[in-house]
Amino acid sequence: MFSLFASLVEILARVLEPLFAASATAAAIVVFTMLVRIALHPLSRAAVRGEKARQALAPKVAALRKKHAKDPERMQKAILALHAEAKVSPFSGMLPMLVQLPVFFVMYHVFSSAEVGGEANELLGHRLLAAPLGSRWSDALAHGGVSGAQGLVYLALFAVIAGVATWSFRRARRNAAASEFAQMASASGGTPGAGMFKWLPLLSFGTVVTAAIVPLAAGLYLVTTTAWTVAERAWLQRERPVAGAASTG
Template sequence: MSVFAALVSQLASLLEPLFASSATAAAIVLFTLGVRLALHPLTRAAVRGEKARARLAPRVAELRRKHDRDPERLQRATADLYAREGTSPLAGCLPMLLQLPVFFVMYRLFSASEIGGRANELLGDRLFAAPLGGHWADALRDGGPLGAQGIVYAGLFALIAAVATWTYLRARRAMAAGAPDAAAAEAGAGAGMPGMPAMAGMAKVLPLLSFGTLITAAVVPLAAGLYLVTTTTWAAAERAWLLRVGGTGGSPVVAGKGGSRCPDA
């Protein structure tokens, strides 16, 4: 964590002439963009895998109907199908999973009072009027939702809500364009339980997970919330672009059948 703190501090020092007291916040945004850029090849691969899963979705649905009363055989048959085609129902989750350590380090960095036995100076840095180590509850106590700090959080929440709504509407349109059985089968496969009857409802529930970021941002330090809004905004824009160009510069991906079962993050 001390290495991470040093990187953020050095980047903030470089940005201070431009962003003054908000230099550390700007450093967090740039650092997050750097992480997302490094993960871009994996995201492209995930979209290519999504295109393959879209093509396989009717065959997965057929397997589900054929082996509906034998879950173990269904799971083996589905796994064999994905293996033969060189894809995986969980491949789309890899970029999201690789970001989790960065998020947790960011959370710890702006929650710890000391780093390496010394006072954590980053806690005093701010995004406009709000300290990066503060929480929304602190802002509500200090001026209320329309106070100087509350307005910073309001802007953060508004941006997260806008991205989540866009992601949700796109997912709903994709779901409406696809076959319900194929979408349910893919939802089950994405959860590691292909063909389970309970997975039929997951196809409808999963798009709502994008709003979970809004709840998370309300309880974590502002710095972690800033990381979340940056990474989700990048993810939504990147995914829309990759789906438009097909992930590899080819024809557009038809995301309506068997799209990624991982929320944009």
């Protein structure tokens, strides 16, 4: 798996070298990430359909809250049963993220290992401008500090990630506030797993911290996939809901 990934990145880098010169491998990582996200697009569409289906159930959820207002436990069970009957899961939006974890692990391993497939890992020496793709922010600080050539690459990366994270945070907070599942958690006194949704928007800023401690190549993967996620969801959520949809399909 690791050798296959390294080979794919090297092939993409050779194709992109006329355009990106010494930073071709960095560009190849971005392109590879985009190809992964294109492959996962059907899962993202299903997740957004699930969100729209939950919104369509909101009137029925409100009726159940009113009916069982004096019995929170029964309310909770009735609302969860409604979701199960409609084949709507409050956790369906996590699937695209979970599927990406193995890809990120491979990326991290390849750019953290001196050898891949029993051979010297030449990818570690490839660069994004002045910064080696196998280096970390601590390495950049040790070679010129924050304002050094490598440090400036990381500052630019952090700035992009922070911008995307802020956009993502604002959208997630807005969507969470309107989520009937969040309202259900508040009304029922704490649905199992619902507390996570309250704090989930803050995870967008965790990407900045992660990018500071993983190899630069993995940081490029993070910023690309995060930006793709935010833009993709914004586009999908602008589409008109399918009439009568009450399931993720």
